[in-house]
Amino acid sequence: MSDTPACPLCAMENVYPDGDNLVCADCGHEWPIVADANVADSAMVVRDVNGNVLNSGDTVTVIKDLKVKGSSIPLKQGSVIRNIRLVDGDDEHIEGNSDKIKGLVLKVCFLKKA
Numbered sequence: 001m002s003d004t005p006a007c008p009l010c011a012m013e014n015v016y017p018d019g020d021n022l023v024c025a026d027c028g029h030e031w032p033i034v035a036d037a038n039v040a041d042s043a044m045v046v047r048d049v050n051g052n053v054l055n056s057g058d059t060v061t062v063i064k065d066l067k068v069k070g071s072s073i074p075l076k077q078g079s080v081i082r083n084i085r086l087v088d089g090d091d092e093h094i095e096g097n098s099d100k101i102k103g104l105v106l107k108v109c110f111l112k113k114a
Contacts, residue, residue, distance in 0.1 A: 046091045052113040054094065056086050060111040073100055080114060081106065 004015045007024035014025040021030045046054045049063060059082045066075040081096040081104065095105050 044089070044091050046086055046094065046108060048108055048112050049110070050112050054084065054086070054108065054111075054113060056084065058084050059114040060084055060094070060096070061114045062106075062110060063112055064110055066106075066110060068101055068104070071101055075101065075104075081111070 006013045007015055007029055009029040010027040012026040015022050020033055022033055023030050048054055062075055062077055062079045065077050068075055079098050081098055084094045084096040087093045092107055093105055
């Protein structure tokens with residue numbers, strides 16, 4: 001099976017690359033190859049447990065006590081994580097630091113926007 005997508009106009013899979021474009025042999029529709037990659041990247045939205053959109057630099061709060069691998073200190077409910085960073089290509093994790101633990105990677109299902 002090929003990696004080329006089906007034609008967005010006629011939904012047929014008889015598609016071939018032609019330079020920087022993909023061309024449908026059935027209906028003749030052409031569209032850029034690069035646009036498909038940009039649409040997938042821009043469509044990624046990171047949301048907290050309540051559905052709020054998270055952006056880099058936001059402050060979040062932990063909603064449940066969490067055990068932290070590699071540390072004897074647990075991350076308590078209500079702990080604040082300031083200045084978060086989004087992980088490229090991953091809408092389920094963020095990076096950040098708490099007051100006591102540095103270099104955390106947390107799942108967004110345990111966080112709410114502060």
